[in-house]
Amino acid sequence: MARLVPSKMAAGKKNMYGEMANDTPKDKIKQQIEENLKRVYDDALNEPVPDRFLSLLEQLRKQDSKNGGGTTS
Amino acid sequence: MTKDATPSSHDPRDTLPDHLPALRAFAISLTRNPSTADDLVQDTIVKAWTRFDSYTQGTNLQAWLFTILRNTYFSSLRKHRREVADPDGIHAGGLFVKPDHDGKLAFNDFQHAFDQLSPEHREVLILVGASGYSVEEAADMIGVAAGTVKSRTSRARKRLAELMGLAEDEDALPAGDTASLAMMGQSGVQAA
Known part of the structure; x- marks a missing residue:
């Protein structure tokens, strides 16, 4: 039975997030969780960044050069 | 100039x-x-x-x-x-999502379960699991010990599995279950 598989089989792997597939159900679930987590993050990562953030950065930069931007320019 | x-x-x-x-x-x-x-x-x-x-x-x-x-x-x-x-109770007892028969989780179901986790649990899973930080780096960012990140991560993963109706922890099965099922199976065969 799966629950009798020694847990040592899962240990000793260099990657704690089990990219190397193990056959125990526990490892499979873990692996699927990791894959799905990666997808949650990567989907958000691949979304286009709204313009408001770039204009915010520009605004901050301008503000900075106004206040105490010093002698530059 | x-x-x-x-x-x-x-x-x-x-x-x-x-x-x-x-x-x-x-x-x-x-x-x-x-x-x-x-x-x-x-x-x-x-x-x-x-x-x-x-x-x-x-x-x-x-x-x-x-x-x-x-x-x-x-x-x-x-x-x-x-x-x-009751911030954590709002979504408590949410729907259990069973995986398809091929055992693969539908991504929508996963997201639904992920939504129900506490932000603290989502944080460790994303930092360590998805965005590729080490346990030590995540610990620095969160401001806790590395051991805390490790235990929180495993609790979060377990909770996620529970929310999806999966028993990640095999030991969670009652000890007698396998044996009694086997016995029932045997007697079932004989009775049939």
Whole structure:
């Protein structure tokens, strides 16, 4: 039975997030969780960044050069 | 014309746009709400800009930004939680989603379960699992010990499995179950 598989089989792997597939159900679930987590993050990562953030950065930069931007320019 | 000794191209603030996608991804993963996430990113940018002198050049800028973002989020959450009676109970006892017969989780089902996790659990899973930080780096960002990150991560994974109706922890099965099922199976065969 799966629950009798020694847990040592899962240990000793260099990657704690089990990219190397193990056959125990526990490892499979873990692996699927990791894959799905990666997808949650990567989907958000691949979304286009709204313009408001770039204009915010520009605004901050301008503000900075106004206040105490010093002698530059 | 006075030129600075360090050209402006060496100003790490110039690289902030490069970190926007990751900041948003972290914010979206953490809040599970696009508009809250974008407000959070905006606050993070302003805070980062105004305290840039506390950033140590040469260290991981993204980790520094992530730290500001999560601190901002959790401190606003703490304020909010004082007003909300049962913040973690809202989604408690949500739907259990069973995997398809091939054992693969549908991504929508996974997202549904992920939404129901506490933000603290989402945080460790995303930092360590998805965005590729080490346990030690995540511990620094969260401000806890590495051991705490490890135990929180495993609790979070377990909770996620529970929410999806999967028993990640095999030991959670009652000890007698396998044997009694086998016996029932045998007697069943004989009776049939």
